[in-house]
Amino acid sequence: MPQYDWTPIVQRSLLYRSIREYFDKAGFLEVETPLLTHAPIPEAHIELFSSQAITPDGSRKNLYLVPSPEVWMKHLLAQGMPSMYQISRCFRNGEQHDKWHRREFSMLEWYELSSSADSNIARMAELFALLQKKIAPNSPPEEFHILTMEQAFRNYAGFSLEDDLLNAGWNRPSASFTSEAESTKAILSHRLIERALFPGSINERPDDLFHRLFITLVEPHLPFQQPLILKDWPALIPTLARHIPGTPWADRWEMYYQGVEIANCYTEENRLEALTEYWQDQEKIKAGAAVPAASDENWPALIAGNMPPCSGAAVGLDRLLALLRGDKSLRGVDIAPP
Amino acid sequence: MGTIKAGAIAKGTYLLEKNEPFVVNEREFVNPGKGSAFVRLKLKNLRTGAVLKITHKSQDSCEEIDVEEVESQFLYSDGTAYHFMESQTFEQFEVPILAHEDAQYFMLEGESFKITRWNGETLDIRLPPKKDLIVAEAEEAVKGDTVTGASKYVITETGLTVKVPIFIKKGEKIRISVETKEYQERVND
Numbered sequence: 001m002p003q004y005d006w007t008p009i010v011q012r013s014l015l016y017r018s019i020r021e022y023f024d025k026a027g028f029l030e031v032e033t034p035l036l037t038h039a040p041i042p043e044a045h046i047e048l049f050s051s052q053a054i055t056p057d058g059s060r061k062n063l064y065l066v067p068s069p070e071v072w073m074k075h076l077l078a079q080g081m082p083s084m085y086q087i088s089r090c091f092r093n094g095e096q097h098d099k100w101h102r103r104e105f106s107m108l109e110w111y112e113l114s115s116s117a118d119s120n121i122a123r124m125a126e127l128f129a130l131l132q133k134k135i136a137p138n139s140p141p142e143e144f145h146i147l148t149m150e151q152a153f154r155n156y157a158g159f160s161l162e163d164d165l166l167n168a169g170w171n172r173p174s175a176s177f178t179s180e181a182e183s184t185k186a187i188l189s190h191r192l193i194e195r196a197l198f199p200g201s202i203n204e205r206p207d208d209l210f211h212r213l214f215i216t217l218v219e220p221h222l223p224f225q226q227p228l229i230l231k232d233w234p235a236l237i238p239t240l241a242r243h244i245p246g247t248p249w250a251d252r253w254e255m256y257y258q259g260v261e262i263a264n265c266y267t268e269e270n271r272l273e274a275l276t277e278y279w280q281d282q283e284k285i286k287a288g289a290a291v292p293a294a295s296d297e298n299w300p301a302l303i304a305g306n307m308p309p310c311s312g313a314a315v316g317l318d319r320l321l322a323l324l325r326g327d328k329s330l331r332g333v334d335i336a337p338p
Numbered sequence: 339m340g341t342i343k344a345g346a347i348a349k350g351t352y353l354l355e356k357n358e359p360f361v362v363n364e365r366e367f368v369n370p371g372k373g374s375a376f377v378r379l380k381l382k383n384l385r386t387g388a389v390l391k392i393t394h395k396s397q398d399s400c401e402e403i404d405v406e407e408v409e410s411q412f413l414y415s416d417g418t419a420y421h422f423m424e425s426q427t428f429e430q431f432e433v434p435i436l437a438h439e440d441a442q443y444f445m446l447e448g449e450s451f452k453i454t455r456w457n458g459e460t461l462d463i464r465l466p467p468k469k470d471l472i473v474a475e476a477e478e479a480v481k482g483d484t485v486t487g488a489s490k491y492v493i494t495e496t497g498l499t500v501k502v503p504i505f506i507k508k509g510e511k512i513r514i515s516v517e518t519k520e521y522q523e524r525v526n527d
Contacts, residue, residue, distance in 0.1 A: 045374055095375070096345075096367050198394065208395060211373045216393045219368070239372045254371045264371050 033072030044285035047094030065091035078306035085110035165248030241266035265313035272304035345396030443498035
């Protein structure tokens with residue numbers, strides 16, 4: 001029998017209790033949604049864990065462990081439910097088990113009605129300060145540093161990503177990641193070649209080209225001395241975040257703490273056209289997934305027009321706990337490393 | 339020569355980038371919030387010692403070098419090259435120090451190492467992760483200095499300067515991490 005250290009187990013309990021107290025006080029409803037689903041969200045870059053249900057008559061039905069509670073929570077929002085939060089286990093296949101990655105992990109996800117990604121920065125900062133005080137009472141409070149993707153590119157890559165993307169056609173009000181795909185590919189490939197970086201294969205998608213630039217030229221230089229909010233990501237990356245019309249940007253942010261990505265937040269997209277475009281695009285890519293899964297094609301229509309304007313955020317709780325403890329990996333908060 | 343998916347590259351893998359042979363010193367997975375998985379690599383050029391930082395998508399194909407390993411005995415260093423003798427054939431050969439400067443601190447004359455070769459070119463000297471070395475020079479600990487964690491510098495038999503706890507004496511054997519060149523523990527034979 002391995003001897004487990006009690007400290008992180010007790011700290012996790014304190015962390016979750018504090019999160020629940022915070023959201024209960026703020027008037028959010030705690031919800032619990034299923035971990036097993038027959039129609040998971042199609043996310044191109046996430047592989048699923050699959051299983052089979054066996055009915056008494058011996059027939060079988062494919063089921064999948066959820067990679068996040070997003071689909072379910074949005075269903076609830078579309079049915080008129082109030083601002084809500086959940087602490088949920090999430091499962092992601094096809095990922096390596098390393099310092100900061102686990103195939104199974106815990107996520108805090110909340111949705112706030114009539115809110116935006118920007119206004120959720122304040123909530124994130126408030127929650128973070130509270131949790132830091134609980135888990136690391138001796139650490140000094142930390143000021144959040146807020147940086148836009150455009151500033152980050154100007155500072156660290158030495159060029160304006162916005163100018164590039166506007167040149168690619170992203171100033172058109174109807175611009176989208178599919179309509180501007182070819183021009184975006186051309187302009188980002190040009191930047192990669194100019195910087196003597198691998199320009200990707202012929203079939204590479206704009207978001208892969210962008211990530212090559214970001215990961216090589218920008219991310220290693222980001223100011224990680226304080227908690228960092230990196231906001232306004234390019235709308236060329238297909239997500240369920242709302243595109244800010246007439247700009248190349250999507251209304252979303254990622255939070256880094258000590259250089260590790262611990263949270264992200266969107267102003268949620270709820271327009272039918274955009275949701276459908278995302279759904280179809282991701283399903284197309286998912287067709288080549290190692291674990292193929294059906295998705296609910298009615299989802300965009302169910303959500304659009306029904307889900308009220310809101311903002312959603314997700315926080316990786318294992319990472320947050322480990323970092324607040326001063327750990328350099330998830331090892332210290334694992335109970336049974338698989 | 340074979341191809342390898344970037345996601346399968348490990349520390350110690352030999353790669354051909356821009357027609358130069360490299361060894362992977364560091365590998366880190368990067369998964370951007372909403373995007374493909376990437377691998378960030380820190381490579382060492384095995385001809386020049388120069389460091390190259392590159393990023394690949396996990397699915398990218400890279401060129402892996404198929405190396406051959408030969409057991410060889412380290413004879414001596416002449417300041418610009420290490421001289422080795424192949425244990426099987428007794429053939430002597432040189433390895434330029436330039437790309438393997440740290441190796442001088444971890445090889446004692448007469449010891450055997452695995453040498454990796456590619457197309458007849460010596461690429462790398464495989465060093466053990468840890469090495470026990472005798473302290474050749476050390477200051478005397480000051481009497482009454484009992485501060486916990488107090489440290490001092492010593493020089494090993496191979497000329498490496500290492501920060502050690504105050505109690506380490508000349509003539510004692512200490513274990514050094516080859517990667518970080520840091521003291522790990524005292525070895526009592």
